[in-house]
Amino acid sequence: MKTITTDALIIGAGLAGLRVALACQAQGQQATVLSLVPAKRSHSSAAQGGMQASLGNSVKSQGDDETAHFIDTVKGSDWGCDQTVARMFAHVAPKAVRQSAEWGVPWSRIKAGPRQAVINGKTTTIKEAVQTHGLIHARDFGGTKHWRTCYTSDGTGHSLLYAMDNKAIAAGIEVHERVEALQLIHDGQRCQGAIVRDLVSGELIAYLAKTTTICSGGYGRLWSASTNALICEGTGTSMALETGLVPIGNPEAVQFHPTAIVPAGILVTEGCRGDGGVLRDVDGHRFMPDYEPEKKELASRDVVSRRMTEHMRTGKGVKSPYGEHLWLDITQLGAAHIDKNLREVKDICNNFLGIDPAKDWIPVRPTQHYSMGGIRTNEKGEAYGLAGLFAVGEAACWDLHGFNRLGGNSLAETVVGGMIIGEHVAAAAKQTDAPEEAVAVPHWHAVAAEIDALLQAEQGNDPYDLREQMEQIMMDKVGIFRTGTELEQAVVELEQLQRQASELKLHNRTRHSNPELVEALRVRKMLKLAVAVAKGALARTESRGAHAREDYPQRNDNEWLKRTMVHWRNDAAELSYEAIDISKMELPPGFRGYGEDNTIAHPDSAVRLAQVEQWQQQYPDATEQERQQALMPYELPTLLSQPNQRRGVGK
Amino acid sequence: MTGRTITFEIFRCDPQHPNDSARMQTFELTEAPGMTVFIALNQLRKEQDRSLQFDFVCRAGVCGSCAMVINGMPTLACKTLTSQFKSGKIKLMPLPGFELIGDLSVNTGKFMRSLSERLQGWLVPAGAERSFDAVEATMEPQTAEMIYESERCIECGCCVSACATAQMRDTFIGAVGLNKIARFTLDERDGRGPDDFYHVLGGDDGVFGCMTLLGCADACPKGLNLQMQISYLRRKLALNPDRII
Numbered sequence: 001m002k003t004i005t006t007d008a009l010i011i012g013a014g015l016a017g018l019r020v021a022l023a024c025q026a027q028g029q030q031a032t033v034l035s036l037v038p039a040k041r042s043h044s045s046a047a048q049g050g051m052q053a054s055l056g057n058s059v060k061s062q063g064d065d066e067t068a069h070f071i072d073t074v075k076g077s078d079w080g081c082d083q084t085v086a087r088m089f090a091h092v093a094p095k096a097v098r099q100s101a102e103w104g105v106p107w108s109r110i111k112a113g114p115r116q117a118v119i120n121g122k123t124t125t126i127k128e129a130v131q132t133h134g135l136i137h138a139r140d141f142g143g144t145k146h147w148r149t150c151y152t153s154d155g156t157g158h159s160l161l162y163a164m165d166n167k168a169i170a171a172g173i174e175v176h177e178r179v180e181a182l183q184l185i186h187d188g189q190r191c192q193g194a195i196v197r198d199l200v201s202g203e204l205i206a207y208l209a210k211t212t213t214i215c216s217g218g219y220g221r222l223w224s225a226s227t228n229a230l231i232c233e234g235t236g237t238s239m240a241l242e243t244g245l246v247p248i249g250n251p252e253a254v255q256f257h258p259t260a261i262v263p264a265g266i267l268v269t270e271g272c273r274g275d276g277g278v279l280r281d282v283d284g285h286r287f288m289p290d291y292e293p294e295k296k297e298l299a300s301r302d303v304v305s306r307r308m309t310e311h312m313r314t315g316k317g318v319k320s321p322y323g324e325h326l327w328l329d330i331t332q333l334g335a336a337h338i339d340k341n342l343r344e345v346k347d348i349c350n351n352f353l354g355i356d357p358a359k360d361w362i363p364v365r366p367t368q369h370y371s372m373g374g375i376r377t378n379e380k381g382e383a384y385g386l387a388g389l390f391a392v393g394e395a396a397c398w399d400l401h402g403f404n405r406l407g408g409n410s411l412a413e414t415v416v417g418g419m420i421i422g423e424h425v426a427a428a429a430k431q432t433d434a435p436e437e438a439v440a441v442p443h444w445h446a447v448a449a450e451i452d453a454l455l456q457a458e459q460g461n462d463p464y465d466l467r468e469q470m471e472q473i474m475m476d477k478v479g480i481f482r483t484g485t486e487l488e489q490a491v492v493e494l495e496q497l498q499r500q501a502s503e504l505k506l507h508n509r510t511r512h513s514n515p516e517l518v519e520a521l522r523v524r525k526m527l528k529l530a531v532a533v534a535k536g537a538l539a540r541t542e543s544r545g546a547h548a549r550e551d552y553p554q555r556n557d558n559e560w561l562k563r564t565m566v567h568w569r570n571d572a573a574e575l576s577y578e579a580i581d582i583s584k585m586e587l588p589p590g591f592r593g594y595g596e597d598n599t600i601a602h603p604d605s606a607v608r609l610a611q612v613e614q615w616q617q618q619y620p621d622a623t624e625q626e627r628q629q630a631l632m633p634y635e636l637p638t639l640l641s642q643p644n645q646r647r648g649v650g651k
Numbered sequence: 652m653t654g655r656t657i658t659f660e661i662f663r664c665d666p667q668h669p670n671d672s673a674r675m676q677t678f679e680l681t682e683a684p685g686m687t688v689f690i691a692l693n694q695l696r697k698e699q700d701r702s703l704q705f706d707f708v709c710r711a712g713v714c715g716s717c718a719m720v721i722n723g724m725p726t727l728a729c730k731t732l733t734s735q736f737k738s739g740k741i742k743l744m745p746l747p748g749f750e751l752i753g754d755l756s757v758n759t760g761k762f763m764r765s766l767s768e769r770l771q772g773w774l775v776p777a778g779a780e781r782s783f784d785a786v787e788a789t790m791e792p793q794t795a796e797m798i799y800e801s802e803r804c805i806e807c808g809c810c811v812s813a814c815a816t817a818q819m820r821d822t823f824i825g826a827v828g829l830n831k832i833a834r835f836t837l838d839e840r841d842g843r844g845p846d847d848f849y850h851v852l853g854g855d856d857g858v859f860g861c862m863t864l865l866g867c868a869d870a871c872p873k874g875l876n877l878q879m880q881i882s883y884l885r886r887k888l889a890l891n892p893d894r895i896i
Contacts, residue, residue: 037760038759041760045709046711082708106794106838107790108792108799111682113790135789136787137792152795155713155799155802166772166774169764176779200752201667229708230708231708263683343803347712351730352687352730417756476801513665515696515703525773
């Protein structure tokens with residue numbers, strides 16, 4: 001058994017993983033990062049539009065602060081998020097943007113003076129103040145009170161990932177590329193690393209570590225149409241699930257992005273709408289104001305995606321050989337703006353559709369985009385159920401996003417989560433003894449046996465066929481709108497596929513680089529996760545955020561203000577729930593502001609609201625810190641706890 | 652042209668297999684509307700040969716994983732539509748100049764990491780790092796745009812494969828390396844100037860190795876103005892009165 005020993009093992013070399021590695025290295029802990037692909041090819045690079053942080057620099061961002069960001073995030077989550085986490089996040093986001101500027105990100109900057117912008121379909125003149133010239137700019141995104149999304153053109157994820165990876169290279173952090181973690185090493189109490197397969201040589205290696213952090217992204221590829229990169233298969237998340245000890249939180253909370261191009265399913269950024277683009281139907285009619293007169297195209301993503309689907313159901317979709325779609329119209333923004341701020345969008349339209357978005361409308365429809373659920377962790381990023389295991393970013397259910405994530409909050413979460421949780425990972429690594437090789441042995445043999453069996457099987461099912469069936473079931477029955485009948489079918493069918501996956505037959509018996517073997521190992525993990533998603537969705541008989549049950553259209557705080565937890569036990573998904581405590585909320589559940597309010601309220605909501613209001617009336621002169629301490633205290637690592645300064649606000 | 656049969660001629664070689672040698676293998680496939688080389692290769696692997704090796708990650712032209720030589724041109728396979736080849740014949744070769752992993756898969760990651768280490772391809776701050784609690788340092792909007800312009804490189808390796816110098820001299824840093832240096836010398840936050848890169852820039856491995864054949868600019872899938880970057884660095888070096896070159 002070949003072993004590699006390190007202090008902090010990090011699985012995934014996207015923004016979250018690299019940022020955790022840098023935090024560990026800064027505290028003298030050796031970090032080793034594993035990646036399926038070269039770090040700069042991670043899915044973080046595909047984030048286009050930007051990263052939310054309340055810098056409050058631009059004239060359209062005036063008055064923005066952590067509280068506004070916190071409130072938007074909680075409302076966006078449909079009160080499903082962990083409010084303490086949202087507070088911590090909103091506080092650190094400006095630091096993350098500013099630090100990345102020091103590390104090389106060429107954030108788009110404010111130019112003083114007047115400029116033209118398209119707002120609500122009309123060209124408007126905005127005048128930026130002289131004293132903000134050269135500060136970091138922000139664009140408008142859905143579901144936010146102020147313009148808060150910091151950006152570099154529409155390649156924000158790319159710029160951030162490059163700056164972060166360059167920094168990691170400078171720090172001498174080792175990234176082991178083209179390797180895949182297959183099983184966590186643990187003794188039932190503590191995680192001590194992972195069994196890893198080298199995707200080129202086929203060698204199985206035991207990586208032993210004091211702490212293990214999973215930053216392997218989301219599970220969008222469970223669906224046949226997803227904006228996610230091909231490597232977003234949820235296998236890191238599933239690896240934690242497979243321990244039987246670590247639960248997945250809210251697997252059913254899945255976001256569909258309103259604007260992926262048809263048929264390729266490639267995302268065009270929310271920045272298109274933030275910068276003034278509008279949605280049109282088969283008649284060229286701008287339909288969003290009919291449904292959401294206030295927020296229009298910039299309602300929360302889940303809302304826009306549902307409205308688009310509803311509108312297509314009324315026969316207003318555009319028919320195409322690839323099914324129905326609607327139009328995204330950014331022609332009014334003009335070629336100059338598109339060339340500067342929406343370059344990737346232009347390239348995508350040109351390459352995959354053969355159109356010029358400055359002249360032509362873009363065919364779009366809602367497509368799977370983001371996994372709010374993931375490995376359930378506490379506020380420090382520690383996974384439930386196994387000491388020494390952490391998760392950060394889309395792989396985790398830290399629970400920043402609840403049941404719907406705001407645009408620009410995922411990129412922010414990768415870096416902010418990496419900063420906050422990175423400190424805890426480093427501290428844990430310092431306090432932990434060196435791992436024991438003996439613990440790894442049974443895990444190494446289990447993985448070796450699984451691979452041997454796959455390479456030798458004379459009969460069994462085809463991994464590609466099972467995968468295709470799974471993707472189709474998820475697409476047809478676990479989509480934007482859900483019903484009990486369809487979800488029941490989905491659970492039965494997925495459980496059957498999951499059983500079938502125990503017997504697979506491969507055509508390719510190569511032990512080293514073997515794409516079919518990779519597929520076989522992954523499809524088993526993916527099917528477990530798919531079952532968890534479908535079961536969670538079936539059980540949740542309410543509609544909250546992106547989880548929209550047609551048979552239960554109300555948000556039911558009375559019965560469902562709780563987090564789904566799925567454990568994998570006895571080769572089946574087992575559901576339990578974790579209460580979300582209203583009495584500890586800074587922002588008690590209320591109306592989110594879309595459509596009509598049909599929430600079934602929890603009695604505690606009114607009680608808590610009265611408490612909060614009473615406190616505020618009683619202490620009108622309290623400082624922000626005193627208020628926070630009284631209503632919902634939270635703790636950040638000292639390094640990250642200082643107030644954020646703002647130009648003109650003086651805080 | 653939808654529904655026609657396309658013929659793929661694909662380079663095959665498994666360097667880890669002791670008895671394997673390089674060969675071309677022919678496959679046929681029925682073209683579907685909007686088919687890209689990405690779609691075609693995945694279909695071929697699923698339906699015809701489970702051992703076929705290639706790399707895709709984003710499949711949207713932003714991650715740089717899938718560069719290969721398609722009918723003689725290094726480019727990204729994910730955004731190459733099969734319909735653009737009127738002959739219906741598509742020949743796929745791995746990128747030259749990189750370690751072969753197998754078939755169409757090459758190790759660009761290893762190349763780019765070692766290039767970055769050699770050039771110190773990261774920001775070396777001009778001053779002490781500013782506290783992230785404070786208002787950020789300002790930057791001219793136009794400077795930020797210019798930096799972003801060169802930072803759009805996705806390290807796919809097409810420019811290296813399309814470069815005659817890089818094919819002749821392993822140590823040539825190529826357009827990707829020169830662009831990287833230009834990116835950091837443009838950046839006022841970085842304390843280094845072209846002189847600090849002189850040891851690589853000022854010789855055959857740097858700007859003076861470039862023969863101005865423009866293969867890099869022709870092949871760059873992001874349309875970066877690589878020739879302008881190389882000229883910029885040449886001029887910067889040549890204009891330094893203290894330096895005899």
